[in-house]
Amino acid sequence: MERAEKAALGIAALGHVALFGLLSVGFLATPNPADLKSKPIEVSLADDIALESGSPTPEADPRQVEAPEEGPLELAATPPPPAPETPRVDPTPPPRVEPTPAPRPAERARPRPERPKAREEARPEPRRSRLDSSIVEDLRERTKAGRPRSSRISRDMIEGATDNVSRGRDTTPPGAAATPAVQAALAAEVVRQLRPHWRAPTGPDAEKLRTTVRVALNRNGGIIGTPEIVRQTGVTASNSAQKELHAERAIRAVQLAAPFNLPAEYYDTWKVLTPNFDRNLSQ
Amino acid sequence: MDQLFVNTDAATLSPVALFLQADFVVKAVMIGLLLASIWTWAIIFAVSRKLKRVRKAGDSFERDFWKAEDIDAFHRMHGDSELPAAKVFVAGVAEWRRSTKGSTIDREGTRQRLGTAMGAAVAGEVDKLSERLNVLATIGSVAPFVGLFGTVWGIMRAFTAIAAEQNSSLAVVAPGIAEALFATAIGLFAAIPAVIAYNRFSHGIDRIEARLNRFADGFHSTLSHELEAA
Known part of the structure; x- marks a missing residue:
């Protein structure tokens, strides 16, 4: 090889190195389109927001605050008023008592540990604390015994003004329905319980399939009847062979996941589930 | 709702990254083609410089030759030149001297020998000029397939x-x-310059060959006149 050819070889090699270096730098310098977009924000999609009363424990009665026992001395003057009150109260209990047991049994309130404890601290008498457990029982007891109740009037209230239960100051009031946040949490929990049993079919365009299943649940989380397909979307020519399998596996996933373990106080919210089965559920 | 977001950033598509993540067969192909490309460009640089020099120096050599009065003095001056035209000239002069050494001169045979000797010199020089072109032709035709x-x-x-x-x-x-x-x-990157350079250089070498032939013919006719005179 001549000297001139060696020089030319060196030039060519240098040129290639420079060119590939430039290309690499150029590729690195191209703005990454993903970076230009704004950073993802976590968004929860909920149809209904606000203007709806909600609470974390929709069924619980608010805690009652009772005045400390002031002793019968003060009330000695007031016993007469409660006594004539009882016949007036009598007609009211039936409408109040009867509709309540089915949806919200009074026993539920009792196992809550904090309330009896609070009562015990305030008043060691066990009988009193039972009376205070709920309005319903209280009324029932009152009408049965017909004896004047002890005072629920707090110290700063006007004497003898009322013997109604005073509202708690430190508990949230009950809500009419589950809040959107609760609904989202329930939906996530349902998906979490379905996930181990869902296996999406693979194939061309299989990720486009989306099957919506409707299933009715009883209070224990078990399935009532059989789950049914509400709709199926994303069917194309190439994945139409998969759609039967997709629906079948969706129903099977629901059946395998039952009984669902969901909080009982939101039964109204989850008594009918319509989970969507698509590829993302399995990922 | 969570969509699979694949971040195919540009860094994974840069030439170096593409090379590094390739299979070893593909890597071997890439390295071979890269070497072929470097070799192609080395030949392109070397041959283009050589052809330009040959053309320029040949021009001035021929100009000097036709202006020269004394062929022997001119031969002494350019006897050891590397120029193709000078080589042809030296071959012609050497054949002339060998043929006219004796007392009797076979004019017809001398003319033929002069022609053959200078034709052989032209062919040899053209071969020397175009010895790298076959590499370009091979790379140009094979690199895309590789x-x-x-x-x-x-x-x-x-x-x-x-x-x-x-x-x-x-x-x-x-x-x-x-x-x-x-x-x-990379295959096309190596092949395209190779094909262009091959066509260009073979065209340039053709022109140089035609020019050498013209020079050889002119010198041959000059020597023929000398033979008539001798």
Whole structure:
């Protein structure tokens, strides 16, 4: 090889190195389109927001605050008023008592540990604390015994003004329905319980399939009847062979996941589930 | 709702990254094609400089030759030149001296020998000039096929990956196909300059050969006149 050819070889090699270096730098310098977009924000999609009363424990009665026992001395003057009150109260209990047991049994309130404890601290008498457990029982007891109740009037209230239960100051009031946040949490929990049993079919365009299943649940989380397909979307020519399998596996996933373990106080919210089965559920 | 977001950033598509993540067969193809490209450009630089020099120096040599009064003095001056025209001239002079050494001169035979000697010198010089062109021709015709081989191999591998992952999303396939196509890109990158340079250089060498032949013919006719006179 001549000297001139060696020089030319060196030039060519240098040129290639420079060119590939430039290309690499150029590729690195191209703005990454993903970076230009704004950073993802976590968004929860909920149809209904606000203007709806909600609470974390929709069924619980608010805690009652009772005045400390002031002793019968003060009330000695007031016993007469409660006594004539009882016949007036009598007609009211039936409408109040009867509709309540089915949806919200009074026993539920009792196992809550904090309330009896609070009562015990305030008043060691066990009988009193039972009376205070709920309005319903209280009324029932009152009408049965017909004896004047002890005072629920707090110290700063006007004497003898009322013997109604005073509202708690430190508990949230009950809500009419589950809040959107609760609904989202329930939906996530349902998906979490379905996930181990869902296996999406693979194939061309299989990720486009989306099957919506409707299933009715009883209070224990078990399935009532059989789950049914509400709709199926994303069917194309190439994945139409998969759609039967997709629906079948969706129903099977629901059946395998039952009984669902969901909080009982939101039964109204989850008594009918319509989970969507698509590829993302399995990922 | 959470969509699979694949971040195929540009860094994974830079030439170096594509090379590094390639299969070893594809890597070998890429290295071979890169060497071929470097070799092509080395030949292009060397040959183009050589042809330019030959053309320029040949011009001035011929100008000087036709102006020269004394051929022997001119021969002494340019006897050891590397120029093709000078080589042809030296071959002609050497044949002339050998043929006219004796007492009797065979004019017809001398003319033929002069012609043959100078024709052989022209052919030899053209061969020397074009000795690297066959490399360009080979690279120009073979490099695309080699690159295509690398691409086919890489795509086969990409399909194997698809079958193994049971996932046909573009994000899984894209890097393999990009790396496979990169082999064809390098093949074309090497072949295109090689083909252009080959055509250009063979055209230039043809012109130089025609010019040498014209020079040889002119010198031959000059020597023939000398033979008549002798």
